[in-house]
Amino acid sequence: MGWQTRECDVxxxxxxxxxxxxxxxxxxxxxxxxxxxxxxxxxxxxxxxxGGMAASMGHVDDxxxxxxxxTDTLRGGQYLNNWRMAELHxxxxxxxxxxxxxxxxxxxxxxxxxxxQRNFGGHRYPRLAHxxxxxxLEMIRTLQDHGIHQGIDFLMETTVVRLLKDGDRVAGxxxxxxERGRFHVVKAKAIVMATGGIxxxxxxxxxxxxxxxxxxxxxxMAGAELVDMEFVQFHPTGMVxxxxxxxxxxxxxxRGEGGILKNSEGRRFMFDDxxxxxxxxxxxxxxxxxxxxxxxxxxxRPPELLTRxxxxxxxxxxxxxxxxxxxxxxxxxxxxxxxxxxxxETHIKKKLPSMYHQFKELAGVDITKEPMEVGPTTHxxxxxxxxxxxxxxxxxxxxxxxxxxxxxxxxxxxxxGNSLSDLLVFGxxxxxxxxxxAGQHGEVTIDEGQIGEVETMTLxxxxxxxxxxxxxxxxxxxxxxxxxxxxxxxxxxxxxALEKIAKLRHRADCVSAPGNREYNPGWHTALDLDHLLMxxxxxxxxxxxxxxxxxxxxxxxxxxxxxxLGTVNTITRLSGDGSLSTEHVPVMGKTAELESLVxxxx
Amino acid sequence: MPATFRIWRxxxxxxxxxxxxxxVDDGMVVLDVxxxxxxxxxxxxxxxxxxxxxxxxSCSAEINGKPKLMCMTRVGDLDLSQPVTIEPMQxxxxxRDLVTDVSWNYRVKEKIKPFKPRQPDAPDGxxxxxxxxxxxxxxxxxxxxxxxxxxxxxxxxxxxxxxxxIGPRFLVYTAALEMHPLDTEDRVADLKNRxxxxxxxxxKCCTKVCPEHITITDNAIIPLKERVVDEFYDPLxxxxxxxxxxxx
Ligand SMILES: Cc1cc2nc3c(=O)[nH]c(=O)nc-3n(C[C@H](O)[C@H](O)[C@H](O)COP(=O)(O)OP(=O)(O)OC[C@H]3O[C@@H](n4cnc5c(N)ncnc54)[C@H](O)[C@@H]3O)c2cc1C
Ligand code: SF4
Ligand code: SF4
Ligand code: FES
Numbered sequence: 001m002g003w004q005t006r007e008c009d010v011x012x013x014x015x016x017x018x019x020x021x022x023x024x025x026x027x028x029x030x031x032x033x034x035x036x037x038x039x040x041x042x043x044x045x046x047x048x049x050x051g052g053m054a055a056s057m058g059h060v061d062d063x064x065x066x067x068x069x070x071t072d073t074l075r076g077g078q079y080l081n082n083w084r085m086a087e088l089h090x091x092x093x094x095x096x097x098x099x100x101x102x103x104x105x106x107x108x109x110x111x112x113x114x115x116x117q118r119n120f121g122g123h124r125y126p127r128l129a130h131x132x133x134x135x136x137l138e139m140i141r142t143l144q145d146h147g148i149h150q151g152i153d154f155l156m157e158t159t160v161v162r163l164l165k166d167g168d169r170v171a172g173x174x175x176x177x178x179e180r181g182r183f184h185v186v187k188a189k190a191i192v193m194a195t196g197g198i199x200x201x202x203x204x205x206x207x208x209x210x211x212x213x214x215x216x217x218x219x220x221m222a223g224a225e226l227v228d229m230e231f232v233q234f235h236p237t238g239m240v241x242x243x244x245x246x247x248x249x250x251x252x253x254x255r256g257e258g259g260i261l262k263n264s265e266g267r268r269f270m271f272d273d274x275x276x277x278x279x280x281x282x283x284x285x286x287x288x289x290x291x292x293x294x295x296x297x298x299x300x301r302p303p304e305l306l307t308r309x310x311x312x313x314x315x316x317x318x319x320x321x322x323x324x325x326x327x328x329x330x331x332x333x334x335x336x337x338x339x340x341x342x343x344x345e346t347h348i349k350k351k352l353p354s355m356y357h358q359f360k361e362l363a364g365v366d367i368t369k370e371p372m373e374v375g376p377t378t379h380x381x382x383x384x385x386x387x388x389x390x391x392x393x394x395x396x397x398x399x400x401x402x403x404x405x406x407x408x409x410x411x412x413x414x415x416x417g418n419s420l421s422d423l424l425v426f427g428x429x430x431x432x433x434x435x436x437x438a439g440q441h442g443e444v445t446i447d448e449g450q451i452g453e454v455e456t457m458t459l460x461x462x463x464x465x466x467x468x469x470x471x472x473x474x475x476x477x478x479x480x481x482x483x484x485x486x487x488x489x490x491x492x493x494x495x496x497a498l499e500k501i502a503k504l505r506h507r508a509d510c511v512s513a514p515g516n517r518e519y520n521p522g523w524h525t526a527l528d529l530d531h532l533l534m535x536x537x538x539x540x541x542x543x544x545x546x547x548x549x550x551x552x553x554x555x556x557x558x559x560x561x562x563x564x565l566g567t568v569n570t571i572t573r574l575s576g577d578g579s580l581s582t583e584h585v586p587v588m589g590k591t592a593e594l595e596s597l598v599x600x601x602x
Numbered sequence: 603m604p605a606t607f608r609i610w611r612x613x614x615x616x617x618x619x620x621x622x623x624x625x626v627d628d629g630m631v632v633l634d635v636x637x638x639x640x641x642x643x644x645x646x647x648x649x650x651x652x653x654x655x656x657x658x659x660s661c662s663a664e665i666n667g668k669p670k671l672m673c674m675t676r677v678g679d680l681d682l683s684q685p686v687t688i689e690p691m692q693x694x695x696x697x698r699d700l701v702t703d704v705s706w707n708y709r710v711k712e713k714i715k716p717f718k719p720r721q722p723d724a725p726d727g728x729x730x731x732x733x734x735x736x737x738x739x740x741x742x743x744x745x746x747x748x749x750x751x752x753x754x755x756x757x758x759x760x761x762x763x764x765x766x767x768i769g770p771r772f773l774v775y776t777a778a779l780e781m782h783p784l785d786t787e788d789r790v791a792d793l794k795n796r797x798x799x800x801x802x803x804x805x806k807c808c809t810k811v812c813p814e815h816i817t818i819t820d821n822a823i824i825p826l827k828e829r830v831v832d833e834f835y836d837p838l839x840x841x842x843x844x845x846x847x848x849x850x
Contacts, residue, residue, distance in 0.1 A: 043658045138743060179701075244631060362674070513645060514646060522640070
């Protein structure tokens, strides 16, 4: 049946915040841009982000500036971040947010008419620009509505199966469209990966079907390296009941607005254990915590707003020790603010409208009156494609990455709100650098043999009959990752996980997907397995090698931090025989200036 | 508990209902049932979804004839003594099973004049806006582009005026732009001549199905109709406007 070919200067894979921002920038720089995405335009994961985007504009507290932001980000990441990326991010985020306003975004306002900012875990001052609890929607819609007028070529519902190369350089991508199952070869001088995360490797997740780690593994297969894959963020507050909604996110904004965590005994357990790194910044009493969330600049933040890894572990501890909620979580209570606020019902509905609807419609719970039940859910991957901070180019010439599929900015743990600003800052940098690269390098050629091989591989699951059901393998893998490489890890279990993944790998090679090429989700699931299995192995291998607990990675068999490991990142590589290996390398981007800044800011 | 789901299957005009017996529980939503059928009985059953939390607007379908998001429709709220029918949206060309071709919507949007802000208010290039002024357009910007309102509107669904009428979704979109405190573009002539705002006869069916509870008819469409009337039919205002340009 063959394939259709099209050409461009810059191919952007992914139409979330990062991909759209990159495409807009590359196009503004004069490049011919094509964007591919698995879903329809405007449906990427970014649409789901709730709480806000972090930028130190200082509209609510003028003590804030980029220096405070970068130190918060580094502390949150336990200093394993790429320091240069953290610096660029903190410096450029305010301009990127303002730019969205110039493109039509309507953020909530301060009394003097500027962009309002809210509190979030790990951010010292109110820093998150937001629109109620639908900030991601505002962001993606703004970029989409702006982007469609920039002469960009959009191919929706088109999934990339492999990158194609011309010698060392990337040269394009091979993709299929969901609608008809037709194949497309897009030739490009530069490629920007913006494919998002890997949450579908786990059973309980806030992530959609798209999050199968495609960009991570496509880049690996093309010769790039991944960094920090052991760091998977488990968000402390996902829904736990009813079973079918387990994992759906409950925004941190609930705690930012004053929501508190309690166990079955009614105890506010977060006060019981405050990590040393944060003692000075945490409230001593509930009363001080309340003053903080209502804007008292002298007050310190309540312990519910400590970093996500810590809060998630504390909830798990309560549940393990028998003080959980009826469905195995903790209670998150926002209704209690009626003690302090007159018309709390209207206030909650206004500040957290989509949370109100989500609980009302999916769980039959009225959050203005009753507490929610919440527990950890797989949310975000800090690890990703390793790039040069100033250009976002990977080890492979012409291959760039930005957004969640790119590693480095967040280190061992991401602060809430730092992702949306990440998308904008590094989307822009990647788009610009990709356009420059494309301008400086000549045409690519792709040999037909290479394309033919990918085509055969892509069709295989449909041509095979009598094989296993791809969904079964996907579900088994999710169980393995959830149970053995989850929130509390042990050497023996991870070794077991690796064995199981290897067996699943063999079974995945023989799945079959009945039906034809038109919009066939069984076939698509079969093709996703390659990515899911490889990325799962990368997570397990990286986690096995980090014999300490740090940030989002916690090891029951190595509960403490290891000083030496605190100075290195884990790299994943793919070798010619298809096997993955890991190596520790020194933390990147550290400078004397930044180190003294960290000391100075405390 | 056991239940029967009657799903519209097939493509290229070669379609029929197919019944699936599934064991369901109260807490499930219809999208869970579709996934269960996919995983256990019909791996090639086509449907769109992303967020499973009513945020992306991908999973639109007609459940027992009512346009709804599958991920926000709880099984416990349906009458399970009868087969539950799930069909694709009717106002758009069918692709396969529950998936329709919604690309017309994307083409319509491209034609609407984009946002054009006034000069910045402050020397640093930023603007000042009061919360009370952004609230109206913020309501419209809640739209998740599920296109359920387009699906239910009789002008599109029954009269197929896709070439002459942009539908409630894009009237909401235009209203968001027109009522944006910073916008300086004028879309009123387009609304009348190209976008067919006059086709809407205020049945409010769109408002009823909107999962984001946007008051499409009252807050978006009627004010737009008023602007059209003001600009084109009211002789006094027209005369007045010769001397004083329209203000937002
Ligand atoms: C429920 C939820 C709430 C969140 N809230 C916040 C928040 O308040 N603040 C914050 O900062 N962060 C938040 N996050 C995190 C943040 O939303 C994401 O990290 C971010 O949106 C990722 O953006 P992205 O552009 O990298 O990827 P995405 O928006 O996920 O886009 C990925 C794109 O890549 C495409 N793609 C993937 N694979 C392929 C392939 N093989 N071929 C072609 N296309 C492909 C997809 O179709 C999609 O278009 C939240 C996340 C979730 C899940
Ligand atoms: S109110 Fe107007 S736009 Fe809405 S469904 Fe009725 S005719 Fe269509
Ligand atoms: S206005 Fe409402 S019904 Fe129409 S597309 Fe938007 S969210 Fe859906
Ligand atoms: S899956 Fe996103 S709205 Fe239903």
